[in-house]
Amino acid sequence: MSQKQVIVEQFGGPENLLVQDTEIPTPGEGEVLVRLTSIGMNHADLLARKGFYKIASGEPPFTPGIEGGGIIDKVGSGVTSVTEGARVVVTPDAPRAGAGGYGGTYRQYYCVPESKVLVAPDQVPDNMLGALWLPYLTAWGCLIWKHGIKEGDIIAIPAASSSVALAAAQIAKKHGCKTIGLTTSQDKIEKLKALGAAYDHIVLTHEKDENGNRTMLPWHKEMRQLTESKGVNVFFDPVASGQYLSTEIKCLAQFGVVYVYGLLGAPDTVDVTPLIRKFASITGWVLGELMFAGEKVWREGCQHILDGFADGSYKQHIDAEYKLEDVQNAHIEMHKGKHIGKLVLIP
Numbered sequence: 556m557s558q559k560q561v562i563v564e565q566f567g568g569p570e571n572l573l574v575q576d577t578e579i580p581t582p583g584e585g586e587v588l589v590r591l592t593s594i595g596m597n598h599a600d601l602l603a604r605k606g607f608y609k610i611a612s613g614e615p616p617f618t619p620g621i622e623g624g625g626i627i628d629k630v631g632s633g634v635t636s637v638t639e640g641a642r643v644v645v646t647p648d649a650p651r652a653g654a655g656g657y658g659g660t661y662r663q664y665y666c667v668p669e670s671k672v673l674v675a676p677d678q679v680p681d682n683m684l685g686a687l688w689l690p691y692l693t694a695w696g697c698l699i700w701k702h703g704i705k706e707g708d709i710i711a712i713p714a715a716s717s718s719v720a721l722a723a724a725q726i727a728k729k730h731g732c733k734t735i736g737l738t739t740s741q742d743k744i745e746k747l748k749a750l751g752a753a754y755d756h757i758v759l760t761h762e763k764d765e766n767g768n769r770t771m772l773p774w775h776k777e778m779r780q781l782t783e784s785k786g787v788n789v790f791f792d793p794v795a796s797g798q799y800l801s802t803e804i805k806c807l808a809q810f811g812v813v814y815v816y817g818l819l820g821a822p823d824t825v826d827v828t829p830l831i832r833k834f835a836s837i838t839g840w841v842l843g844e845l846m847f848a849g850e851k852v853w854r855e856g857c858q859h860i861l862d863g864f865a866d867g868s869y870k871q872h873i874d875a876e877y878k879l880e881d882v883q884n885a886h887i888e889m890h891k892g893k894h895i896g897k898l899v900l901i902p
């Protein structure tokens with residue numbers, strides 16, 4: 556029996572994502588075969604395709620994809636924790652190239668040891684099973700595990716329409732914080748409000764001219780007003796470019812922190828002067844730090860997230876679904892950045 560599997564035979568553009576027929580594996584002792592119903596797409600997949608994320612991809616040929624979830628199709632001998640038909644999420648440490656990893660998830664069937672799946676609550680629909688960890692664990696790891704946000708803190712969240720930002724806002728609200736989303740797109744403000752995104756306020760940071768060129772607005776003024784001049788306790792930022800980062804520093808409260816977890820903006824000169832008098836700091840964040848902290852820690856985060864979905868405090872927004880066969884187009888659309896929330900592949 557064969558399955559569809561995406562294979563990158565050489566680094567490059569979306570045309571290098573080839574959908575091939577491969578054999579469906581048979582689960583061995585202690586293993587489970589998951590029929591994937593959802594594969595979360597991430598910027599890391601685009602980077603991997605281009606050859607800029609070899610830590611996950613390794614060298615070609617490889618299968619991209621760092622998230623997945625679905626239904627247990629078969630169990631090998633000796634499996635005790637799950638049965639056929641269980642709805643599961645693949646653990647975040649499984650989809651890696653190299654030793655201890657089980658390869659990328661862009662495929663129909665995924666075979667892993669039973670310890671590499673977690674049973675999902677009924678509240679997570681099938682098309683979302685593979686789209687939880689990157690948004691929610693990235694935000695939980697930084698805001699809760701690393702920083703320890705407190706009730707009443709003001710958390711500012713750039714790239715407000717991104718899947719990680721939407722998750723961060725829900726996590727911050729659940730912990731009693733005030734949330735301010737920052738977006739570069741005027742038209743996304745109404746859409747985010749209509750979706751019920753967990754922002755108390757949304758601030759527009761840029762305006763576009765008729766040619767589509769973006770200019771930054773003096774958005775620190777609105778931030779001063781919204782924070783009643785107290786400033787922001789935590790920026791959770793994937794943009795981190797010169798003028799943008801300088802404005803964030805200007806908006807920080809005493810002892811405030813800017814966590815940089817992505818580099819969507821172009822590197823440029825940054826004015827760090829206010830950090831000194833504010834006893835403030837800029838620090839990097841990557842989900843890998845949570846994974847590095849050990850299984851007990853990241854499993855705690857996974858459980859918190861599954862519980863949040865079960866009790867309804869966390870809700871994910873899927874912007875678009877693409878068939879696995881349509882993977883090239885899905886990468887092209889993700890690159891355009893017009894979506895709100897998560898894009899998923901449906902095998």
Ligand SMILES: NC(=O)c1ccc[n+]([C@@H]2O[C@H](COP(=O)([O-])OP(=O)(O)OC[C@H]3O[C@@H](n4cnc5c(N)ncnc54)[C@H](OP(=O)(O)O)[C@@H]3O)[C@@H](O)[C@H]2O)c1
Nearest residue numbers: 598714715716717718719738739740793816817819841842
């Ligand atoms: N460190 C980690 O562990 C980790 C984990 C997951 C993701 N990430 C990174 O986090 C970022 C977001 O990931 P995602 O999957 O949530 O992305 P996404 O859903 O595709 O969101 C991208 C959004 O970022 C904003 N944006 C893009 N370019 C920008 C710029 N130059 N200046 C300001 N805003 C810009 C836009 O939002 P608006 O239109 O709302 O402005 C855009 O829609 C990526 O860079 C990704 O690599 C890091």
